[in-house]
Amino acid sequence: MPNDASPYAPLLAHIARYVALTEDEQAALLAELAVCTLPRKACLLEQDHVCTASYFVLQGCLRMYFISDKGAEQITHFAIENWWLADYTSLSTQTPSQFFVQAVEPSTVALLDYQQQESLLSRVPKLERYFRLMMQRVTAAAQMRILYLYGQSGEQRYHHFATAFPDFVQRVPQYMLASYLGFTPEFLSKIRAKAAHQALRSPSSGS
Numbered sequence: 001m002p003n004d005a006s007p008y009a010p011l012l013a014h015i016a017r018y019v020a021l022t023e024d025e026q027a028a029l030l031a032e033l034a035v036c037t038l039p040r041k042a043c044l045l046e047q048d049h050v051c052t053a054s055y056f057v058l059q060g061c062l063r064m065y066f067i068s069d070k071g072a073e074q075i076t077h078f079a080i081e082n083w084w085l086a087d088y089t090s091l092s093t094q095t096p097s098q099f100f101v102q103a104v105e106p107s108t109v110a111l112l113d114y115q116q117q118e119s120l121l122s123r124v125p126k127l128e129r130y131f132r133l134m135m136q137r138v139t140a141a142a143q144m145r146i147l148y149l150y151g152q153s154g155e156q157r158y159h160h161f162a163t164a165f166p167d168f169v170q171r172v173p174q175y176m177l178a179s180y181l182g183f184t185p186e187f188l189s190k191i192r193a194k195a196a197h198q199a200l201r202s203p204s205s206g207s
Contacts, residue, residue, distance in 0.1 A: 007035050010058050014082050019126040032116040038103040045101035051090035053111040060107025075179040154183040158191050
């Protein structure tokens with residue numbers, strides 16, 4: 001059984017929150033995994049390439065984005081520690097992707113090859129449940145993002161995100177956060193300046 005020093009320890013701990021694997025089942029999983037260490041800005045997936053694996057972030061941060069018709073990067077997803085990320089359309093159909101997956105910061109990622117995953121799920125049915133629960137989380141997050149994009153103002157989206165993920169807001173470059181939230185870096189600067197001004201004027205900020 002892997003110890004806490006294993007690079008896969010975070011993944012095994014995450015799986016244990018949802019299903020209980022035996023030592024043999026853990027060994028079967030680990031036999032199909034690979035670890036990839038990425039410097040900042042390195043790509044795991046490039047547009048027009050087939051996505052061949054699912055990525056679990058052991059350490060660091062990834063982003064998924066596409067290039068718009070105007071040549072701008074539009075970020076659709078981030079993934080930090082304990083999150084899975086992949087172009088699931090490309091992965092499931094094994095057709096070229098329209099997205100890039102890139103390291104926002106130096107990152108360590110566990111890779112589960114698509115073909116190996118299919119074999120693994122047939123041998124370890126518990127992992128079918130685990131990955132079903134993960135896909136439900138991914139789908140729920142995507143639905144909520146659509147709701148916020150179309151149902152809230154840009155300022156409301158920023159404050160909601162900053163409240164829900166305060167550490168993440170400080171971790172991601174401002175232009176990337178603006179792209180993800182659907183507005184320009186300049187608009188984000190104005191929102192932050194307004195929030196800072198309001199905080200200074202708040203009675204609770206005084207000594």
